[in-house]
Amino acid sequence: MLLRIAVALLLLSWLPLLQADTSPIANSEPAEVAALRNDRSRSAESLLAQSERWGETAPTPVAAGWAKLAMGEFCDELEQPDRAYTLLNEAAAVAEAEGAKDLLMAANSRLSSMYANRGDTTRAATVLQAMENTARQSANAEWLALWAYNRGVLERKLGQFPESIAFFERSADTARRGGDALQQARALNALGLVLARTGKFADALARHNEALDLAKHTGDQGEIARTYRMLGFLHRNLDDEELAAQNIREALTHLGPRDVREGIALRGELSRSLLKMGKTEEAAHYGEEASEAAMSLGSPPNKVNSFTALSDVRLAQGRIDDADLWSRRAAEQFNSVAIRDQVQIHANRTRVAAARGDLASALAKRVPPSKERANSATKCSNAARSMSCLMSSSLLATRWRRWLRAKLSSNSTRPLRSTWLGAASLFLKAAWPRSAPSHRAPCSPATTRFRRYASHASACSASP
Numbered sequence: 001m002l003l004r005i006a007v008a009l010l011l012l013s014w015l016p017l018l019q020a021d022t023s024p025i026a027n028s029e030p031a032e033v034a035a036l037r038n039d040r041s042r043s044a045e046s047l048l049a050q051s052e053r054w055g056e057t058a059p060t061p062v063a064a065g066w067a068k069l070a071m072g073e074f075c076d077e078l079e080q081p082d083r084a085y086t087l088l089n090e091a092a093a094v095a096e097a098e099g100a101k102d103l104l105m106a107a108n109s110r111l112s113s114m115y116a117n118r119g120d121t122t123r124a125a126t127v128l129q130a131m132e133n134t135a136r137q138s139a140n141a142e143w144l145a146l147w148a149y150n151r152g153v154l155e156r157k158l159g160q161f162p163e164s165i166a167f168f169e170r171s172a173d174t175a176r177r178g179g180d181a182l183q184q185a186r187a188l189n190a191l192g193l194v195l196a197r198t199g200k201f202a203d204a205l206a207r208h209n210e211a212l213d214l215a216k217h218t219g220d221q222g223e224i225a226r227t228y229r230m231l232g233f234l235h236r237n238l239d240d241e242e243l244a245a246q247n248i249r250e251a252l253t254h255l256g257p258r259d260v261r262e263g264i265a266l267r268g269e270l271s272r273s274l275l276k277m278g279k280t281e282e283a284a285h286y287g288e289e290a291s292e293a294a295m296s297l298g299s300p301p302n303k304v305n306s307f308t309a310l311s312d313v314r315l316a317q318g319r320i321d322d323a324d325l326w327s328r329r330a331a332e333q334f335n336s337v338a339i340r341d342q343v344q345i346h347a348n349r350t351r352v353a354a355a356r357g358d359l360a361s362a363l364a365k366r367v368p369p370s371k372e373r374a375n376s377a378t379k380c381s382n383a384a385r386s387m388s389c390l391m392s393s394s395l396l397a398t399r400w401r402r403w404l405r406a407k408l409s410s411n412s413t414r415p416l417r418s419t420w421l422g423a424a425s426l427f428l429k430a431a432w433p434r435s436a437p438s439h440r441a442p443c444s445p446a447t448t449r450f451r452r453y454a455s456h457a458s459a460c461s462a463s464p
Contacts, residue, residue: 028100030058033066037073040221040256047258048074065094065103073110077258079297081114088114101134105143108134112150116157117299118336124154141178145171149187156194157338164194185214185223189230196234204234222262225254229266232273241273248273260297264290268306271313280316287313291326300336303329308348320355327352 036051048071055067072087088107095104108131115124128151135143152167172187192207208230215223228251235244248270255263267290274283290306298306307330314323327348334345 026102028062028102029066029106030063033063033070037070040258043257044074044077044260048078061094062098062100062103065091065098065100068094069103069107069110072107076110076114077260077297079299081118084114085111101138105131105134105146109146109150113153116150116154117301117338119157119300119338121154121158128154141174142180142183145174145178145180145183145187148174149183149190152187152190152194156190159339161194161198165191165198168194181214182218182220182223185211185218185220185227188214189223189227192230193233196237201234201238205231208234221254221256222259225251225259225262225266227251228254229262229269232266232269236269236273241276245270245273245277260293261299261302264294264298264302264306267293268302268309271306271309275309275313275316280313284310284313284317300333301338301341303333304337304341304344307333308344311348311352315351315355320352323355324352 032054033051036047036054039047051067051070051074055064055071058064058067068087068091072084072091075081075084075087088111092104092107092111095101095107108127112124112127112131115121115127128147131143131147131150135147148167148171152164152171155161155164155167168187168191172184172191175181175184175187188207188211192204192211195201195204195207208227211230212224212227215227228247232244232247232251235241235247248266251266252263252270255266267286271283271287271290274280274286287306287310290302291310294303294306307326311323311326311330314320314326330348331345334342337345
């Protein structure tokens with residue numbers, strides 16, 4: 001009896017706290033800062049200057065914290081990571097001191113994204129743990145969806161695809177139940193990307209088409225552009241370069257002045273598709289645009305993507321010295337990118353060395369990975385190098401590539417819990433690309449079956 005009374009009293013003492021945690025969260029963001037952060041019609045430089053001026057006269061510490069958050073986001077877009085880290089951490093500190101949980105979640109979300117994209121998985125995991133604690137204590141659907149999305153990004157960067165898929169699905173479902181259509185679209189696009197990397201192309205297309213509907217409903221041009229980019233990637237995986245180029249061109253029409261890094265990624269990928277279609281000069285144009293922008297405002301993954309794309313174009317043009325220059329510039333980013341980008345660097349270095357007739361030298365050289373990712377990067381690099389040593393002839397390379405692609409395209413339910421298969425497949429496809437056809441070849445049976453699932457005319461028609 002006494003025990004029951006004690007438990008009842010304990011529950012009653014917790015009741016106010018539980019009610020506070022599950023009550024609606026007040027929005028502490030000043031309207032002026034929200035307008036700046038949501039403005040896609042102006043450049044990040046202009047918005048940074050205005051947020052700095054507004055922050056100098058912010059009426060409260062929380063308002064000043066939001067100004068720091070906005071400045072940190074703009075600095076990140078301008079590829080000023082050190083200043084961005086400082087401002088975002090200062091914003092998080094203000095949020096902690098003032099109890100502004102919405103500011104804390106926003107700051108930690110940006111920090112986790114930056115850490116993950118720059119390969120600092122240890123710090124990313126620490127920030128994500130703080131995000132999870134805040135989201136669960138508040139029982140806020142929007143925050144839980146945001147945390148799950150960022151956790152999925154980290155798992156994807158680590159090559160943990162089954163775990164990444166689970167978190168993206170959780171984010172999409174939570175956002176749907178919470179009525180957050182934009183976050184749902186982001187999660188579905190991220191989910192489609194991972195599904196495509198594991199060979200589940202029809203499932204990936206369905207997620208991207210759903211994301212496109214949601215993005216168009218919200219009117220968010222950035223997410224619409226991102227969705228078309230994902231559709232372009234998907235069709236590139238199926239060797240349908242024409243349809244890939246069509247979707248990427250459509251994505252470019254939805255970009256604004258702030259979408260510099262998205263534009264770099266799109267132009268780099270468009271360059272690759274055009275090169276495979278035999279349109280070398282047009283591929284060079286987009287590769288040069290992407291690389292020029294990446295030199296000043298590109299993130300490390302942006303630089304790897306655009307520099308290796310331009311390097312491949314220079315190889316096709318017979319300009320081997322220029323190809324080697326851009327290949328080396330990409331290699332300088334090795335310690336700042338995830339495993340997939342590291343494999344892309346190795347593959348490009350191998351292609352350049354092969355053009356020089358020095359393949360053995362390329363296979364013997366490797367940029368040492370950062371300490372945080374030594375184990376995973378070494379596993380990936382060693383797998384790629386071991387595979388490349390087996391590829392003594394292009395015929396054998398083709399056979400291995402077909403076998404690996406069949407593995408990735410299967411509908412097996414066994415999770416791909418290691419990164420070696422996907423890494424090796426990417427390496428082989430990049431190191432021994434098929435020659436660009438002089439004319440449009442008939443669709444392969446796999447592509448024909450895949451097209452049956454297409455529902456959007458914009459993704460499947462021949463017109464832009």
